[in-house]
Amino acid sequence: MSSNTDFLLALESVGVSFDGFKAVNDLNLYIDYGELRVIIGPNGAGKTTVLDLICGRTRVSEGSIRFKNQEITGCKEQEIVRRGIGRKFQTPTIYEDLTVFENLELSVPRGRNVAGALFWKRTDEIIARVREIAATIYLQEQLDRPADTLSHGQKQWLEIGMLLIQDPELLMLDEPVAGMSVSERTKTADLLKEIIKNRSVIVIEHDMKFVESIAHRVTVLHQGKVLAEGDMQSVQNNPKVKEVYLGH
Amino acid sequence: MDTRRLELIGIAVIAVLILVLLPLVLDIFRLNLVGKYLTYAFVAIGLVLCWGQTGILSLGQGLFFGLGGYCMAAFLKLEASSVANTKIQSTPGIPDFMDWNQLTALPFFWVPFKSLPFALVAVIAVPTLLAFILGAALFKRRVGGVYFAIITQALALVMTILIVGQQGYTGGINGITDLRTLLGWDIRTDSAKYILYFVCCVLLLGTMFMARFVLASKLGRILVATRDKEDRVRFSGYDVANYKIFVFCLASAMAGVGGAMFTLQVGFMSPSFVGIVPSIDMVIFCAVGGRNSIVGAVAGTLLVNWAKTMFSEAFPELWLFAMGGLFIAVVVAFPRGLAGIMTDQIIPRLPTKFPTWKGFGRGQPGAAPAPAE
Numbered sequence: 001m002s003s004n005t006d007f008l009l010a011l012e013s014v015g016v017s018f019d020g021f022k023a024v025n026d027l028n029l030y031i032d033y034g035e036l037r038v039i040i041g042p043n044g045a046g047k048t049t050v051l052d053l054i055c056g057r058t059r060v061s062e063g064s065i066r067f068k069n070q071e072i073t074g075c076k077e078q079e080i081v082r083r084g085i086g087r088k089f090q091t092p093t094i095y096e097d098l099t100v101f102e103n104l105e106l107s108v109p110r111g112r113n114v115a116g117a118l119f120w121k122r123t124d125e126i127i128a129r130v131r132e133i134a135a136t137i138y139l140q141e142q143l144d145r146p147a148d149t150l151s152h153g154q155k156q157w158l159e160i161g162m163l164l165i166q167d168p169e170l171l172m173l174d175e176p177v178a179g180m181s182v183s184e185r186t187k188t189a190d191l192l193k194e195i196i197k198n199r200s201v202i203v204i205e206h207d208m209k210f211v212e213s214i215a216h217r218v219t220v221l222h223q224g225k226v227l228a229e230g231d232m233q234s235v236q237n238n239p240k241v242k243e244v245y246l247g248h
Numbered sequence: 249m250d251t252r253r254l255e256l257i258g259i260a261v262i263a264v265l266i267l268v269l270l271p272l273v274l275d276i277f278r279l280n281l282v283g284k285y286l287t288y289a290f291v292a293i294g295l296v297l298c299w300g301q302t303g304i305l306s307l308g309q310g311l312f313f314g315l316g317g318y319c320m321a322a323f324l325k326l327e328a329s330s331v332a333n334t335k336i337q338s339t340p341g342i343p344d345f346m347d348w349n350q351l352t353a354l355p356f357f358w359v360p361f362k363s364l365p366f367a368l369v370a371v372i373a374v375p376t377l378l379a380f381i382l383g384a385a386l387f388k389r390r391v392g393g394v395y396f397a398i399i400t401q402a403l404a405l406v407m408t409i410l411i412v413g414q415q416g417y418t419g420g421i422n423g424i425t426d427l428r429t430l431l432g433w434d435i436r437t438d439s440a441k442y443i444l445y446f447v448c449c450v451l452l453l454g455t456m457f458m459a460r461f462v463l464a465s466k467l468g469r470i471l472v473a474t475r476d477k478e479d480r481v482r483f484s485g486y487d488v489a490n491y492k493i494f495v496f497c498l499a500s501a502m503a504g505v506g507g508a509m510f511t512l513q514v515g516f517m518s519p520s521f522v523g524i525v526p527s528i529d530m531v532i533f534c535a536v537g538g539r540n541s542i543v544g545a546v547a548g549t550l551l552v553n554w555a556k557t558m559f560s561e562a563f564p565e566l567w568l569f570a571m572g573g574l575f576i577a578v579v580v581a582f583p584r585g586l587a588g589i590m591t592d593q594i595i596p597r598l599p600t601k602f603p604t605w606k607g608f609g610r611g612q613p614g615a616a617p618a619p620a621e
Contacts, residue, residue, distance in 0.1 A: 055483065081485040093480045095473040102469050107484045111466060114494045117486075120466035162484065 005069050008033045008200050009054065009170055014063035015224075016053060023049045025224040027063070031170065036192070036201045038211050041221035042245050047204045048090065050221070051172050054202075055087040056080045067170070082109070086168035090175050092155035096148035100139055100158060103147050104130045107162040129165065136194065137161035138187060153184035157191065164195055171195070172202045177210050189213050220245060252464070254591070258543030259456055266449045276438045283445040283513045285553035286452050288313075290506025292534040292545035293452075293459050294499030299531070300539030301463060302495050303475035304392065308400030309503050309530050311407050312375035314522030316504025318411075318418075319374055321517040322358060323367035324427035324435075325419075344426070349416030358417075364431060371508040372501045379500035383493035390489075392478075401524055408523035423518025427511070435512060448509045452546070455502055459542050462498065471495055532571065535578050538587025548586055 009031040016024045024046045031037055039047050052058040054065060056077040065073050072080050081087075095103050108129060111120045134140045137157040142150065147158060156176060163171055176192070177185045185207075192201065192214050205211050211218065211232065218235045220227040222245070228238045235241055270282055291309045298304045329343045337347040342354050360366045382403070386396055411418045419425070427435065434440060462468055470491055473481050481488050511517045520526070530549075537548020552574070560567040582589055 057479075076487070077482045078485050078487050081483055087483050089479070093477050095469075095476045095480065097472050097476055098469055106466070106469060106473055106481075109485055112485050113487075114467065114490050117467035117470055117491070118462065118465050159480075162480075166485065 005030070005066055007031060008035075008068060010064075010066045010069075011050075011054070012064050012066075014053060014060055014065060016049065016058060016061045023224055024053065027225060029219065029226065031200050031202060034196075034198075034200060036196050036203065036214060036216045037219060038203045038205055038215040038217070039219045039221055040205065040208075040211060040245065041227070045221040046224040047221055048174055049224075051087060051174055051202070051204065054080075054172065055085055057087075078112075081166070081168075082112075084169035086163035086166050086171045088159050088163055088171070088173045088176060090178065092152065092159050094147045094155055094158050094162065097146065099144050099146055100134065100150070101130055101143040103158060104133055104161055104165055107165045109166050133161045133165045136164065137191065153180045153188075156180065157188070160191065160195070168199060170200045170202070174204045175206065176203065177205065177207055185210060251591075254595070255460065255541075255543060258541075258547075259453065259460075262456070262543060262546055263449075263453055266452075267446070271442075271445070276441055279445055280441050280513060281557060282550070282554075283441070283448050284510060285550050286448050286546075287506040287510040287513065288530055288533055288553065289452055289546040289549040290455055290509070291499075291503040291530045292537065292549045293455055293542055294502040295531060295534040296539055296542055296545045297459055297462065297471070297502075298492075298495045298499040299534065300541075300545075301468065301475065302471040302492060304492060304496060305397045305531070306400045306496065306499070306527075307397045307524070307531060308402075308404035308527050309499070310522050310524075310527035311400070311404045312379060312500035312503035313507040313510070313526070313530070314407065314411075314517070314519070315375045315378065316371045316507030317511040317517040317521060318424065318507070319361070319367055319370040319504070320508035320511040321424040321427060322361035323364055324430060324511065325424050326354075326358065326362050327430070328426060328428040343419070343424070345419045345422070345424075346416055351416050355417055368508075371504050375500040375504035375507075376497045379497045380493060383496045384489075387489040387492040387496075392492075401527065404523050404527045408519045411519040411522065419518075421519060423516055423520070424511075425516040425518075427515050430512070436515060441513065444509070444513050448513060451505060451509065455505070456542050456546065459502075462495075463542070467491065467494075529571075532575050532578075534585075536574060536585050538585030538590075540584065541587030544585050544587025544590070551586070 007030040009029075011027055011029040014024060014027045015022060027050065029050070039050065041047050049058060053060050056072070056075055056079075060073050064071060067080075067083055067085060070083070072083065075083075095106065098106070105122065105126060108126055111117050131140065131143070134143055137160060139154060139158060139161065142154065147155065150158060160173070160176065177188050180188060189210060192203070195201070203214070215232050217230065218232055219229045220235055220238075220241050227244065228235050228241050266282070266286065271279060274282065291313050295306070295309060298306060325343045329341065331341040334340045334342070334344065334347070337344065339347055339352045342351060346354070361370070382400075386399065391399070412421045415421070429435060435444065463471075470481060470486060474488055474491060478488055507517070507521070510521065533549040533552050534545045535548070536552050537546065538544030556567055556571070559570055578585060584592070
């Protein structure tokens with residue numbers, strides 16, 4: 001075990017290999033409380049893999065990941081979620097056969113065992129909470145619509161809402177504005193600024209304009225390693241970053 | 249009209265059909281056949297839960313049906329094998345097939361089946377326990393989809409081979425036959441067949457309501473969510489495997505009850521109701537009725553079996569082709585089965601003047617209205 005950490009999330013010497021290919025190699029990454037961190041990097045740099053490692057979808061081969069100074073490597077996905085880490089996937093991952101309301105209701109962090117789900121009561125408190133979140137994600141008028149009838153952007157917001165209702169301390173978003181129209185992008189940026197207030201957020205994004213508009217700190221990944229880290233300005237002026245990523 | 253109410257009307261139609269209409273118009277021979285079909289409907293309802301809603305296709309439900317049936321048959325057989333009834337055997341007091349296979353004492357696992365309460369508990373507990381072990385082993389390791397279907401199918405086959413091979417303990421290929429009485433009450437008489445038919449109907453309706461309760465709960469929505477986006481359910485903090493185990497156990501318990509009612513009404517249990525063919529038959533019943541609809545599954549079971557009986561009386565050799573054709577037709581032309589046809593085609597075309605009458609007035613079991621997905 002490595003040293004104690006004051007950071008919310010600390011990845012130390014993390015590595016993972018798939019059939020000998022090192023997708024992530026000796027990676028160190030620290031996320032502070034209340035921070036909005038953007039991870040950028042060329043395709044295949046290991047950005048999504050890093051999120052997969054944090055949320056337990058992929059097992060680390062070496063190194064340690066600590067959340068609030070507790071080791072989470074080896075925990076199951078749902079255990080990591082219950083500790084306070086939420087994950088949004090690259091493509092909108094919502095329950096298309098359920099309504100918007102039901103999508104959000106299922107994400108309320110209560111009644112998560114079989115008996116709790118079987119005898120679940122839709123209380124006024126739950127309904128109020130769902131409405132509150134729906135208003136945040138611009139879907140208050142769509143509560144009774146089946147989720148598969150939403151537009152692409154609305155689906156992305158719905159998934160963000162499903163994470164918000166879990167009230168995670170760390171929210172991980174994988175390309176939240178991919179495929180969105182310009183106006184949807186602006187709204188999403190506003191949404192992100194709104195939801196970051198009480199939590200830390202990790203965002204993976206390609207859209208540099210969008211990154212500029214939201215980021216506190218930027219981490220550039222390249223070939224499974226941190227190439228550069230710092231505020232937007234210093235990263236953009238970093239010659240190594242220009243060479244592998246931004247310059248093109 | 250909202251789907252929950254539609255479903256309730258569907259259940260009411262089924263109830264009137266099986267409790268009133270059919271007993272009035274059918275003689276006891278035919279009614280007993282319907283009773284036999286209804287026992288498959290228990291399995292079909294279980295398949296709605298685990299296949300239609302959750303997306304877990306089990307091709308081995310015959311296994312659980314058979315286990316329930318064998319547990320019931322074991323009790324009835326022991327009661328029929330009293331010393332007085334079996335005094336011509338070299339070992340009186342044990343079932344005849346054991347005597348034929350040179351067993352001289354009752355095997356230890358048969359002994360508890362002398363008790364009716366034990367047998368009744370076993371009818372549900374044995375299939376549930378097996379489903380639990382299977383589910384825990386497979387779902388916790390995230391085995392699913394086609395692999396799960398193949399494994400369940402293989403298990404159904406293994407069970408058949410086991411039963412046939414161990415005939416001294418199980419009755420072999422002939423099954424457990426010559427069942428006579430239940431606590432002294434002769435189950436072979438017409439009056440007993442009537443009573444057992446109605447018991448079966450009541451249990452079936454109870455099962456339908458139980459399935460409805462499960463599907464209407466948040467658990468039901470989690471099952472649908474699991475079918476759609478399993479990863480997302482996991483990342484909402486749910487242990488997906490537990491839900492799959494639960495629904496698979498529930499489906500298997502239902503199949504077990506069906507099997508026990510089969511044994512009671514038909515008077516025997518044999519490996520031909522355990523293996524691959526009956527297991528797939530049951531999936532077809534469910535698919536024809538509509539795999540997302542409780543009412544549809546029961547209606548589909550009744551209709552396919554009724555057609556099977558009619559068809560095989562007329563053209564015995566052609567039934568399997570008809571069945572195959574039916575399955576292809578369902579998959580290609582109406583994937584949501586009769587229930588889908590009802591909700592998508594028929595109900596929207598009914599006159600809207602008397603909305604509460606929609607779905608009524610159609611005596612055919614296949615025309616029962618169906619709930620939503």
